[in-house]
Amino acid sequence: VPTTSPSPVFDRTVAVLCGGVGAARLLAGLMDVLPAASITAIVNVADDTEIHGLSISPDIDTIVYTLAGAIDPERGWGLAGESWQALAALERYEGVRPPGSSAANRWFGLGDKDLATHFYRTQRLAEGATLTAVTAEIATAWGLGLTILPMTNDRLRTFVTTAQFGRIPFQEFFVRHRHAINALSVEFEGAVAASPGAAVVDAITTADLVIIAPSNPLVSIGPILSIDAIRTAVEGRRADVVAVSPIIAGKALKGPADHMLASAGIEVSAAGVAAHYRAVAATMVIDDLDAELASAVAAEGLRPIVTDTVMTSRERAAALCRTILGMT
Amino acid sequence: VPTTSPSPVFDRTVAVLCGGVGAARLLAGLMDVLPAASITAIVNVADDTEIHGLSISPDIDTIVYTLAGAIDPERGWGLAGESWQALAALERYEGVRPPGSSAANRWFGLGDKDLATHFYRTQRLAEGATLTAVTAEIATAWGLGLTILPMTNDRLRTFVTTAQFGRIPFQEFFVRHRHAINALSVEFEGAVAASPGAAVVDAITTADLVIIAPSNPLVSIGPILSIDAIRTAVEGRRADVVAVSPIIAGKALKGPADHMLASAGIEVSAAGVAAHYRAVAATMVIDDLDAELASAVAAEGLRPIVTDTVMTSRERAAALCRTILGMT
Numbered sequence: 001v002p003t004t005s006p007s008p009v010f011d012r013t014v015a016v017l018c019g020g021v022g023a024a025r026l027l028a029g030l031m032d033v034l035p036a037a038s039i040t041a042i043v044n045v046a047d048d049t050e051i052h053g054l055s056i057s058p059d060i061d062t063i064v065y066t067l068a069g070a071i072d073p074e075r076g077w078g079l080a081g082e083s084w085q086a087l088a089a090l091e092r093y094e095g096v097r098p099p100g101s102s103a104a105n106r107w108f109g110l111g112d113k114d115l116a117t118h119f120y121r122t123q124r125l126a127e128g129a130t131l132t133a134v135t136a137e138i139a140t141a142w143g144l145g146l147t148i149l150p151m152t153n154d155r156l157r158t159f160v161t162t163a164q165f166g167r168i169p170f171q172e173f174f175v176r177h178r179h180a181i182n183a184l185s186v187e188f189e190g191a192v193a194a195s196p197g198a199a200v201v202d203a204i205t206t207a208d209l210v211i212i213a214p215s216n217p218l219v220s221i222g223p224i225l226s227i228d229a230i231r232t233a234v235e236g237r238r239a240d241v242v243a244v245s246p247i248i249a250g251k252a253l254k255g256p257a258d259h260m261l262a263s264a265g266i267e268v269s270a271a272g273v274a275a276h277y278r279a280v281a282a283t284m285v286i287d288d289l290d291a292e293l294a295s296a297v298a299a300e301g302l303r304p305i306v307t308d309t310v311m312t313s314r315e316r317a318a319a320l321c322r323t324i325l326g327m328t
Numbered sequence: 329v330p331t332t333s334p335s336p337v338f339d340r341t342v343a344v345l346c347g348g349v350g351a352a353r354l355l356a357g358l359m360d361v362l363p364a365a366s367i368t369a370i371v372n373v374a375d376d377t378e379i380h381g382l383s384i385s386p387d388i389d390t391i392v393y394t395l396a397g398a399i400d401p402e403r404g405w406g407l408a409g410e411s412w413q414a415l416a417a418l419e420r421y422e423g424v425r426p427p428g429s430s431a432a433n434r435w436f437g438l439g440d441k442d443l444a445t446h447f448y449r450t451q452r453l454a455e456g457a458t459l460t461a462v463t464a465e466i467a468t469a470w471g472l473g474l475t476i477l478p479m480t481n482d483r484l485r486t487f488v489t490t491a492q493f494g495r496i497p498f499q500e501f502f503v504r505h506r507h508a509i510n511a512l513s514v515e516f517e518g519a520v521a522a523s524p525g526a527a528v529v530d531a532i533t534t535a536d537l538v539i540i541a542p543s544n545p546l547v548s549i550g551p552i553l554s555i556d557a558i559r560t561a562v563e564g565r566r567a568d569v570v571a572v573s574p575i576i577a578g579k580a581l582k583g584p585a586d587h588m589l590a591s592a593g594i595e596v597s598a599a600g601v602a603a604h605y606r607a608v609a610a611t612m613v614i615d616d617l618d619a620e621l622a623s624a625v626a627a628e629g630l631r632p633i634v635t636d637t638v639m640t641s642r643e644r645a646a647a648l649c650r651t652i653l654g655m656t
Contacts, residue, residue: 052446053454085441101452112414119380120432
């Protein structure tokens with residue numbers, strides 16, 4: 001049967017549960033092997049924060065900037081070619097900040113150009129737009145054709161309990177203290193009351209394949225699955241869910257996933273991640289370096305796929321995605 | 329009697345009712361002839377606005393930046409040596425802004441360094457600090473020794489009714505439409521319920537001299553005097569109140585005061601301003617160019633002082649202040 005469609009390399013739809021950098025790279029690979037319209041990213045927003053009155057969605061922005069080719073490649077966040085005048089000028093106010101105030105805090109990196117995204121989001125939210133709507137507008141502004149969905153439009157925030165600072169918001173743990181401190185426990189405040197964001201459950205239910213990106217299982221994927229209706233939907237698709245291990249040779253490529261898994265009593269290995277995901281995923285992609293863990297993954301009830309999972313280039317990311325989609 | 333004080337050039341205290349640029353220049357002159365601790369600026373905040381979620385106080389910032397020697401001398405607002413990356417980056421979002429949204433508006437000039445001031449103010453207000461407290465902190469951060477008091481901590485906002493756009497907030501009239509459109513009328517929303525800011529009435533009551541700066545009588549000084557307790561306090565000090573005419577030879581040096589006075593049915597001259605201020609001021613400083621209006625000012629019941637009022641340099645501003653203080 002002849003078709004008028006522009007010869008897609010693949011015709012399956014995918015829904016991807018996403019954190020920040022690892023997910024962004026996986027999505028970039030998917031964009032090279034699938035039509036953008038076939039891809040839905042369901043993104044963690046439990047890391048969202050308000051700083052200087054601005055509404056900031058770090059994982060959404062990392063995904064948008066990465067897919068637009070605008071991300072700073074060294075930092076892995078924010079825009080390339082960025083300037084820092086506003087943040088630098090805040091130094092003047094450090095000395096007059098009263099005790100207990102967070103005004104003039106400069107530990108959260110806000111580049112001058114990046115500010116425009118926060119200005120736009122903040123103003124639209126203040127006008128009553130949902131984060132779902134604003135995120136779609138931002139994706140369009142950057143010329144992206146995939147669907148980027150916040151996991152929820154409700155307030156659901158990750159708090160980390162630490163020995164040194166007590167219970168602190170995620171960004172204080174992650175950015176201010178550069179996750180160099182130990183997380184004793186993690187809570188998702190607001191999870192019980194939160195509803196899935198618009199179109200999220202539908203995307204999971206109808207996608208041909210659901211992918212769990214190689215993001216932090218506890219603080220990136222964890223908040224998404226902490227919303228009951230999302231977890232139930234993912235569990236209902238277990239046979240079609242493929243998780244990519246963020247742990248390679250016992251370490252996280254980036255971020256504190258390894259230390260956090262250990263704190264949570266989860267084995268810091270692809271097998272430990274498989275055990276963590278056993279209720280939601282039937283397939284687990286593990287790195288070539290972890291080939292010997294394939295049987296341990298299988299023992300957890302997940303079909304192991306062993307391949308190169310290190311996405312240091314867009315080509316390697318696309319190759320990983322072809323493997324996930326069963327194209328190789 | 330010998331004194332240990334550092335030989336002040338003058339020992340009187342002054343309270344100055346202030347708008348933006350004209351007031352800032354007068355205050356700069358006062359700072360050269362009086363100890364900073366003797367000067368209290370009572371500043372219009374009815375022009376304040378929220379843009380991109382940020383709390384902006386244009387008149388306070390113009391005064392602070394001017395007195396700190398940091399103002400851009402050509403523009404008369406914002407910081408010298410400013411960059412505009414954030415504002416420029418907002419252009420990307422213009423195309424996706426839904427109808428009716430004010431997100432991505434770029435007509436209000438926000439330089440990158442200037443943003444730090446708005447970030448600090450916004451965060452402190454969100455923490456529950458009063459604008460009075462935040463303004464004092466900002467003045468201290470810029471090394472200023474005078475007292476800068478917002479006229480109120482309540483929400484009191486100027487709206488301008490125009491034929492083209494209906495009733496619009498002051499900054500839309502003043503900045504977006506560059507006050508090139510005609511103001512049919514002006515309202516101070518919230519004036520009835522507003523209380524004077526902390527220390528404002530006390531400053532007016534106790535100052536040796538009260539000065540009304542050469543600011544727009546309708547939309548800069550007007551909002552200050554729209555607060556009952558402030559107007560009553562100024563009226564009570566009428567004998568010691570000196571107003572400086574913002575109209576010279578029938579024109580405002582800057583801004584729409586001339587057109588607005590005409591719209592309000594007030595004669596666009598120093599004599600018209602004298603009539604407008606007759607209940608609150610006993611003395612009126614008019615420019616040499618308006619010497620022939622001295623008798624008309626006197627006929628309104630105000631003692632005229634004729635001198636050079638054009639503050640194009642700090643020296644000329646200081647000379648004007650010496651005259652006001654009776655030092656010449």
